[in-house]
Amino acid sequence: MQPANPNEAVHKQSLAALSIAAIGVVYGDIGTSPLYTLKEVFNPAHGISTSHENVLGVLSLVFWSLLIVVSLKYVVFIMRADNKGEGGIMALIALMQRVVSTDSKLRWPLLMLGLFGGSLFFGDGLITPAISVLSAVEGLEIATPAFKPFVIPIALGVLGGLFFIQRKGTATVGILFGPIMIGWFLTLGIMGVIKIFQYPAVLQALNPMYAANFFIEHKMHGFLALGAVVLALTGAEALYADMGHFGKHPIRAAWFLFVLPTLLLNYFGQGALLIQDPASAANPFYNMLPDWALYPMVGLATLATVIASQAVISGVFSVTRQATQLGFMPRMDIVHTSAREIGQIYVPVMNWAMLIGIVALILGFQSSSNLASAYGIAVTGTMAIDTILAFVVVRGMWKWSWAVTLTGMLFFLSIDLAFFSANSIKILQGGWFPLAIGLLVFTLMTTWKRGKEILAERQASASIALLPFLRGILDHPPIRVPGTAVFLTTNPDGVPHAMLHNLVHNKVIHETVMLLTVKVKDEPWVPETERVIVESLKNEFYRVTIYYGFKDEPDIPLALSRIKIKGNEFNLLETSFFLSRETLIATKVPGMAIWREKLFVSMARNGSSATAFFHIPTNRVIELGTQVEL
Template identity: 50%
Template sequence: MLIIVVSLKYLSFVMRADNAGEGGILTLMSLAGRYASDKKTALVVVIGLIGGSFFYGEVVITPAVSVMSALEGLEILAPSLEAYIVPCAVVVLTILFCIQKHGTGGVSKVFAPIMLLWFIVIGLLGFRSILASPQVLYALNPSWAIGFFLQYKSLSFFALGAVVLAITGVEALYADMGHFGKMPIRYAWFTVVLPCLVLNYFGQGALLLRNPEAIKNPFFLLAPDWALIPLLILAALATVIASQAVISGVFSLTRQAVHLGYLPPMRILHTSDMEAGQIYIPVINWLLFIAVVMVIVTFKHSSNLAAAYGIAVTGTMVITAILSCTVAYQNWHWPKIATVTILTILLCIDVPLFTANLIKVFSGGWLPLLLGLCMFIIMTSWKSERFRLLRRLNEHGNSLEALIASLEKNPPTRVKGTAVFMIRTTNVIPFSLLHNLTHNKVLHERVVLMTIKTVDTAYVHNAQRVTIEQLSPTFWRVVTRYGYKETPNVENIFYLCGLEGLSFRMEETSFFLSHESVKLSKRPWYLRVRGQLFLALNRNALRAPDQFKIPPNRVIELGTQIDI
């Protein structure tokens, strides 16, 4: 599994599908839908959102099961310490989530040496055990695995549900490309992580050959008695760091979902001046912390969580295989026979793993499925209801060109300065402009209709970011484009406009924004529930001035009531 799934599938094949260095299931969705027809795009979006939802389910369980499994070494040290495992796990994870605001870069300066030491230690422990029972190396012969499957057909199928635990976090490798880069991940895996993991897994097998009773905890029993406490401490630190990988991955996934319009705007903080991919999202960090703590307190033991683990991971793996092969065929123009062959091979591995884990549904597997379902409902509800709102805002039917011509011919009272009206769609009259004319009956001497768009690429070059069009002697249209990995900033937009000949002075500019008070029209109960969810998300969404870095003292909000 380490070779086929991690090394070949993800690091050699899937990681080729990056969008300006960004990875993750939503990146695959965006790439796969770029050249697809409308019907196929809709299917790709649904598949991608399901995969993203599975990843959210995985992220909640991974820190809990990792930290608890490490701290359960306390039972070997002293069985009476078992009662302290859950409280210690909560304390450790609290510290981990508290330091997230310092960013991946700051955290990695502490974590990197610890992880290097961790892999060296577990590799040496495994090597020491292999020397004591070298016959374990017979397992390198694939005939043993084939014979096991032929002799124990039912048992071997159920065993696949446990095998997947050896490749947990593989999806986070792909999602974390934007944080660490493609080549550092590959170098670390092939030079350090893979060799040490193989040695340790074979070492545990060798230990079980010598002492079958060590099955209760073969990892910690690899160490001599004097090294148990240092190994316990090192394991706790290592599992915390492993949890960091999936937390960073969910930050990246959430930012993509926000910019692609599947989650409401939220505060995204950049934690590095050098790496745009290093971010921190406070609301996601603390919601995830609450969910992880609830899972730990509810399940209380890593073996219970292990039963819940696997469905989300393998479900995401199946979807990743489908989308990555779609990208290979449509975007990279690989031969159809080659992509179909690769997809068949990948699914022959991923589908049995997913099917084997389905038996865990009633023993805890319902948890990631429930979490994934909740995230899928949230993302689809926000996208569909937001589309419904925008359609209602744009259906008044008035012509922008006719309004501008009328205002130029019979202008209202003009005042000094520049008015920037934020507009979501070009060629549509913003409600804020209509309300300003209706109630204030004035117009600034220069009017700019500004649209900020998010495109399906990670970055947009500054030379292509701003498009300026003069609609009349006093009206201008400015369209700006940002990648889903970027954060819009009006000061940067003004600077780029100045290079194109349209200069602004912030102290002489007023931003007019529409504030919609949304009400639900009569609809079936299930659509009303979805509408209520949208209203709750909309009330707590990041406001436009904070989203676009507009100085608060330059903002004027004009409200309107909309029924959807």
């Protein structure tokens, strides 16, 4: 029988396929949280006993936190604040810059806040793979203490292998992500149902009064327990950040129909076990299992945590590329590992930096419990920043009243700050590590951004105005040689230094000259029809502007191949690209502190060349040096 609406059937089929794919990519981090969340809440060091009332109180906190922070804040609300379908902290920064005017006093503090939130993501990106894989492998200790000396080497081996295969691409193994994670979540749900049937009274924890009574009973200890409860929420921002890959509807469907129910079943199952057997608090997740299922579950959990780690690694690569495009990081070598999927990229510098950081974390902290003391501070900080930026954006985009905007922001922000405050005591216990990484990345990004601004100012002040220069060429024409010369410049109104050097040294100008400026818009993608703008100047000079989104792949020859000059198509074989290679010198001239200028010079020296970044064939490039004092 034919469906009443064939398009509806196709839509449902694609929604189901995308939802399954989203389960494999988006939910790995939050999906592996049951491995360690309740284990850390009832860690003896925190002083919370596994009494009946305490277990129900903690379960109620987990339940309502997942409902309010993940479901309501991220899945329902923040995912509506998308930048042409894209989400994540960088998309929020781009949207904020669009809705907050350049002369507003709030623009700079909000930009710095957003950059710091993006920087914290890198610290979180180191801890997530370390704690996830380590907690999975620690299940071997439950089987027999004889495995304890091998836990760290196995975890390091698994993670090392994961980072070494990044350069090969993950498209092939990525096909298995969805089915494996579906099996993982189904197993979580089944484990929980079995234990809930043994003690159905655990479902009383759905009542929020148990959470309130928990705070009343334990006061400060109850508040500090939020520092461990927040582990159940880690990965919430991934729902928003990965929205561009799958769309908001598949992510929402997967969350409400499958992921959230199975997670809650497992948490409540662990709670039922803790009430019946308080001694199982040492590792309630693995203690839910019969002996015969322990080793298979360690294997499945390790696979699930590897998938969660892969999602974080891919996220770091993606944020790095977006930050580079938006001008917050120097150009880096970016390798595309898939001819079909533009999102499948590999950034060598970030890959090896992450591996070094994760190895240091595992060797330094030694166990998932110790790592949990460092986990949460970066996550909750990013969550609070997301809240502030999201409400600034929706105020500008949706024109909400100030009363509605401030009420909503204060509601969510009070929850975020409660979690952040509870985690702040972890700073001396290890929370300093993600903060230090975040501060380092923040310093690098702000230094690069400010350094580029100073460099542009110095070059503009020393450059010659373009239009008078062209009039001078008309009056005193130099020798014109066949072919096209493309001069890359950041100042379309000035004469590029490379052009001046070429004219001084070679005494010639090509018959066709393009002054090319590349600009990145604060949106993810720029349509091909809006990619290139050509302005005809005098004497066969053309001002060309190429626009990219912060997720587009810059390819100058490809963009130029789609334009025509004087009715002729662009011919790469008859074109020379002239680039200025600046030698930067740090000085005490007002601009930045001397140490930041030296840092900027070092970053510029070690950045990828414009030739590789813009996909310009090296045999068509001529570089001419210039010296700039900062």
